[in-house]
Amino acid sequence: MEQKLRTIFAESLEIPEERVKDELEYNTLPEWDSISHMSLIAAIEDSFDIMLDTEDVIDMSSFGKAKEIVAKYGA
Amino acid sequence: MLLKDRIVWVTGASGGIGRSTALKLASEGATLILAGRQEERLHAVAEEIRASGASACTVFAYDVSNQEEVQQTFKEAAAKYGRLDGMVNNAGILEESLLSTLKHDHLQRVFSVNVFGTLYHMQMASRLMMRKKQGSIVNISSIIGSSGKEGLSVYGASKAAVNGAVKSAAKELAPFGIRVNAVAPGFIATDMTGKLKEDIYRMRMGSIKMKRAGLPEEVADTVLYLLSDLSKYVTGQTIGVDGGMVE
Numbered sequence: 001m002e003q004k005l006r007t008i009f010a011e012s013l014e015i016p017e018e019r020v021k022d023e024l025e026y027n028t029l030p031e032w033d034s035i036s037h038m039s040l041i042a043a044i045e046d047s048f049d050i051m052l053d054t055e056d057v058i059d060m061s062s063f064g065k066a067k068e069i070v071a072k073y074g075a
Numbered sequence: 076m077l078l079k080d081r082i083v084w085v086t087g088a089s090g091g092i093g094r095s096t097a098l099k100l101a102s103e104g105a106t107l108i109l110a111g112r113q114e115e116r117l118h119a120v121a122e123e124i125r126a127s128g129a130s131a132c133t134v135f136a137y138d139v140s141n142q143e144e145v146q147q148t149f150k151e152a153a154a155k156y157g158r159l160d161g162m163v164n165n166a167g168i169l170e171e172s173l174l175s176t177l178k179h180d181h182l183q184r185v186f187s188v189n190v191f192g193t194l195y196h197m198q199m200a201s202r203l204m205m206r207k208k209q210g211s212i213v214n215i216s217s218i219i220g221s222s223g224k225e226g227l228s229v230y231g232a233s234k235a236a237v238n239g240a241v242k243s244a245a246k247e248l249a250p251f252g253i254r255v256n257a258v259a260p261g262f263i264a265t266d267m268t269g270k271l272k273e274d275i276y277r278m279r280m281g282s283i284k285m286k287r288a289g290l291p292e293e294v295a296d297t298v299l300y301l302l303s304d305l306s307k308y309v310t311g312q313t314i315g316v317d318g319g320m321v322e
Contacts (some may be wrong), residue, residue, distance in 0.1 A: 020318035024259075035250055038202075038205060038251070039204070039205065040252070041205070042202065042206045042251075043206075045153075045158075045202070045206060046206040049157070049203075051150045051153040051154075051203075052151060053146065054146065054198070057202075069081075
């Protein structure tokens with residue numbers, strides 16, 4: 001799941017996969033703004049075939065946090 | 076067919092404008108999700124659609140003003156269809172009250188359905204539409220939201236709120252290929268308008284230049300236009316369907 005999620009992050013934010021680490025945080029790079037955040041959420045939901053709770057959409061503030069959240073949905 | 080293979084969600088689909096819209100969209104090839112509180116009536120509409128030989132449809136009975144129920148229903152729909160192409164926020168309540176007799180319960184009831192319910196559905200629908208970077212959201216507003224009417228301050232405020240939400244959401248969602256518009260019916264012959272007091276009804280008819288009430292099917296035609304590719308460069312608009320109402 002982690003590698004799949006890393007690829008989604010890299011493709012959605014248009015950054016190299018090497019930059020996608022647990023510490024990667026929302027709004028700390030120009031590529032991860034509010035618009036790309038929603039693209040990212042859509043890509044995660046589509047790829048893992050899940051629909052996140054609104055709270056989880058808001059809480060997804062880093063790659064590390066995203067791993068925890070997606071795991072919660074059994075993906 | 077203008078909506079072939081498209082999945083469209085319609086709230087308040089059990090009667091009036093909602094039912095007519097559902098029948099119209101189904102006849103244009105849409106696969107429908109019929110939503111609302113009145114399960115039996117929704118199934119009757121679904122049966123009507125099936126009998127017409129149109130596409131299949133699914134019924135979801137829930138309270139459109141309850142955010143948790145809305146989210147849960149969207150999860151079920153996402154699991155079933157995986158995408159959404161159109162959202163028609165038609166569920167609404169019309170109650171009149173003069174300002175001097177206005178009660179909190181009345182405000183709460185009207186805003187819960189007309190504003191909160193619409194926004195909950197816009198939120199969840201847009202998230203599903205983002206997956207394919209396309210979609211069209213159509214909110215059923217009202218001429219009262221822009222022109223006002225005695226006794227309808229709360230209803231008018233709720234519809235003005237819907238028009239405002241359309242403007243902002245259209246800008247926010249355009250980068251995702253999602254269009255957001257509203258249809259503002261004037262005086263349409265439905266069960267809801269049939270509950271108006273006689274004097275208000277007469278006053279309303281006197282202000283229509285076409286000298287007749289509109290038909291739910293005539294509103295449905297405009298909803299169809301906004302959902303289809305015929306309007307692919309139209310977003311952030313509120314289109315009146317009012318027979319030339321003068322105020």
